[in-house]
Amino acid sequence: MSEPYLPPRKGSIKNPLRIAVLISGSGSGLLALLNHQQSNQSPHITKLIISDNINAGGLRYGEDFGIPAVAISLPDSVSKIEQRIMHENLIHDKLMNYDIELVVLSGYMRILTSTFVSKWKGRLINIHPSLLPKYPGAHAHRDALADGANMTGCTVHLVDEGVDTGEIIAQEEVEILDGDTIEELQERVKKIEHQLYPKVLDTFCSKGV
Ligand code: GAR
Secondary structure, eight states: OOOOOOOOOOOOSSSOEEEEEEESSOOHHHHHHHHHHHHSOOSEEEEEEEESOTTOGGGHHHHHHTOOEEEOOOOOOSSHHHHHHHHHHHHHHHHHHTTOOEEEESSOOSOOOHHHHHHHTTSEEEEESSSTTSSOSTTHHHHHHHTTOSEEEEEEEEOOSSSSOSOEEEEEEEEOOTTOOHHHHHHHHHHHHHHHHHHHHHHHHHHOO
16 A cells, blocks of 8 residues: 655754765765755755665765765575565664654665655655656666667656655756767766755755645
8 A cells, every 4th residue: 555755844954854865886966965965054964874785985975074874785584575674674773773854865776665665755755867757767878778768867756665656856857969878878867966956855855844
């Protein structure tokens, strides 16, 4: 059954929402967000960085910005579903320990179970590198190029129980150029993401309830 979205409280500059950023890789989006928070008065503040990947390059930004950054790897388990649930329970416990109010997925490449989503729905936000509902999943740029599309972009959306199906908050277009490789397209989309996500978070966090 699908749960309703429960938004976070209203954040303010004086009392910003406590954010955890979840990453899996290089963390360029995380870096853009941290720079934004550092140089603007913002209704959100990053209090915790979590990666599912111990080798994620983005973990180093924790040290650079004085923010706790932890890798939580998949635990050993007999079944895949049990492993996912155990992993998410470890993440959830960490989020609770740090009084996190909003979970920001920024290049987090695992699909979250509906058990985890139900605990955070409305306070769980993602950026995806396509104009959803086009090209959901882990290979958005590959799929856009294979489709012969001449336009793609990025989408900020709330996370629901499906894969990249949650309520869309904002989108921005990026043109696909003749001969674009996956890497070239990814870099151009990331540049737009780095502006869009912090801006959308400012608006989202200052709305609240
Ligand atoms: C970003 O382009 C983000 O939209 C994408 O991964 C990249 C992370 O880059 N996310 C997904 O594909 C989620 N399905 P980064 O690690 O350099 O921030």
